[in-house]
Amino acid sequence: MLGVPEAQDVFVREERRREGxxxxxxLAVERAVTGRGHRQVSLSYGIAxxxxxxxxxxxxxxxxxxxxxxxxxxxxxxSGPLEVDDTLIYLVKDLA
Ligand SMILES: CC(C)(COP(=O)(O)OP(=O)(O)OC[C@H]1O[C@@H](n2cnc3c(N)ncnc32)[C@H](O)[C@@H]1OP(=O)(O)O)[C@@H](O)C(=O)NCCC(=O)NCCS
Structure with a gap:
């Protein structure tokens, strides 16, 4: 999405998942984006x-x-080049 900051590479180590x-x-990403004057943040994830x-x-x-x-x-x-073979779903969030 043109002009909308995009979060990429969100990854939590497997053994620490579901801990918040x-x-x-x-939430830190959203604060950073808001702090830079943007009102939306976007991202994508694999359909499965x-x-x-x-x-x-x-x-x-x-x-x-x-x-x-x-x-x-x-x-x-x-983070660099990434091999992808997927169908990506695009999401956006309106920030307060
Ligand atoms: C997606 C990911 C970033 C979530 O990180 P996390 O630290 O485990 O997430 P949180 O503990 O903050 O989860 C918050 C809520 O999200 C939902 N959620 C997170 N993981 C879930 C899962 N495996 N199944 C169902 N709901 C899930 C739940 O509602 C969860 O709350 P709950 O644990 O109280 O039920 C993590 O699973 C991950 O790194 N996955 C591999 C990389 C990836 O797919 N990144 C995102 C796509 S770009």
Whole structure:
């Protein structure tokens, strides 16, 4: 989404999941985004990723109105090149 900051690479070590770390990370992301003057934050997750779907729904993310996108090959995210073969669902959250 043009001009909307995008959260990428949200990852919690497997042995520390369901402790609220992911939620704390996303709230910190949202504070940082708001602090820079933005009113929305966006992200995407793989269509089969049920944990991510529930996680983001609970945090108030909604469909961004973008068709799910089939992505295959190497994409560049902040942490570097990433091999992807997935259908991505795009979400957005309006920040207070
Ligand atoms: C998605 C992810 C970041 C969640 O991190 P987390 O620290 O486990 O999440 P939290 O403990 O803050 O969970 C908050 C809520 O999200 C929902 N949730 C999180 N993981 C879930 C799961 N596996 N199944 C169902 N609901 C889940 C629950 O409502 C949970 O609250 P609860 O534990 O009280 O029921 C983590 O599972 C992860 O790193 N996954 C691999 C990478 C990934 O898929 N990243 C996101 C896609 S880009």
């Amino acid at each position: 770390i992911g939620e704390a990370v996303m 990723n049920t944990a991510a779907r529930r996680f983001y729904k609970r945090l108030g993310y909604r469909h961004a109105g973008i068709e799910p996108q089939r992505v295959q090959g190497t994409i560049i995210v902040r």
